[in-house]
Amino acid sequence: MIHSLSLTEENYLKAIYHLSNSGNENVNTNALAESMNTTPASVNDMMKKLSNKSLIGYKKYKGATLLPDGKNSALHVIRKHRLWEVFLVQKLNFKWDEVHEIAEQLEHIKSPILVKRLDEFLGHPTIDPHGDPIPDENGIVKEVVKAPLSELPQGSVGILVNVSNDDPSLLQHLDKLEISLGSKIRITERMDFDGSISISIDDHSTHFISNEIAKCLLITILD
């Protein structure tokens, strides 16, 4: 790869990675424009550029896919993002809903030795504060099996490993209910009418949550 990537290029690669991981193999121009808060025209320009650098595969009107070098770069940026999030939460006492914007900046710091030292300092964490896996130094991600709480039957028990929505009002609500990553959640009752459910948290407090919220809570199922 030789040539170091610009901040913008890194952000495009990251967006392509996330979009192709959550749906279609080929990432289309409009989706990318929306996720990056820019115009389809700008996306198109960048697709040509990344394609010329062999970071993505791109055919006119057919969307983009990450090539090995591009995927590797994306994963390295994601690794840095998630390591910094762990730092911010564990060492600087940020809440898990406050760290994303700052990590978006820190992820672009270029220094392999810094990443290595940070990783050591944090004790080689494997998941970030949102429960997402941290790619290792070779870009290998250990995917976790997750399901939204909304899709599990009554009686299910599991660990909250991810909140698939960054909306601060949601995250703050969960904080108020004392629901956090690592919480043990049991579905005690399920309303078929609207999909709302009753859950117990860590075997003590009990709350009612809407189907919309349940959809955002990804659970690793126990038993």
Add this chain to the structure above:
Amino acid sequence: MIHSLSLTEENYLKAIYHLSNSGNENVNTNALAESMNTTPASVNDMMKKLSNKSLIGYKKYKGATLLPDGKNSALHVIRKHRLWEVFLVQKLNFKWDEVHEIAEQLEHIKSPILVKRLDEFLGHPTIDPHGDPIPDENGIVKEVVKAPLSELPQGSVGILVNVSNDDPSLLQHLDKLEISLGSKIRITERMDFDGSISISIDDHSTHFISNEIAKCLLITILD
């Protein structure tokens, strides 16, 4: 000022600050070009821009001076730079000569709350690993005095910030005495006869060193 500064603008302001602190009040185009590794023409363009934003005072052929807003911005960037250097050395075990390049990147992260939390995490340090003062949150700098240990009176206390000699036998000797950069050194006794002195290191071990060695040890004076 409202409008947030670009990375480049911040670097120019920082360079003007450093140059006007080490010599002439008015910083001239060529000096700035040299210190920023760019051309006088580029500097000239930026001077117009910063001048239009009332960050610097600038008259044709007369050089630049920082105006209050510009100085404040420069000091805030320098504060971040030095706080990150402390972090890198104290928490991530970098050597003091390895941190500059990384801090040059970290200093541009924009998040007031991050600076506040980092400062707390580090215990509100007042000098960086090179012995330079860290401006406070209002941009106030407590200037420090650096002097060779050989020139200080009995009773002086300070931090070792530089060793002005590369001779391996000196460095090995210092290693053996467990004197390293950042060590707190107190002059407990001074021999007028040959200029040799007795020092305590980090308030425990005590050693005798010659005037020749003392000349090589540059100290930031505390109190």
Add this chain to the structure above:
DNA sequence: ATTAATTTTTAGAGTAATCTAAATTATATT
């Protein structure tokens, strides 16, 4: 299978930062 709607691409232009080369102003020398 045409037409309509959507998506994607091109064309042309703007902004920030940079450069080289030439022109201008200031300073130093005789």
Add this chain to the structure above:
DNA sequence: AATATAATTTAGATTACTCTAAAAATTAAT
């Protein structure tokens, strides 16, 4: 004070990224 030297500024271009508006290709609908 005139001239040589050095510093500074302007002019004109370049690169990276972005945009709007219009054209082209694809997909969906009748």
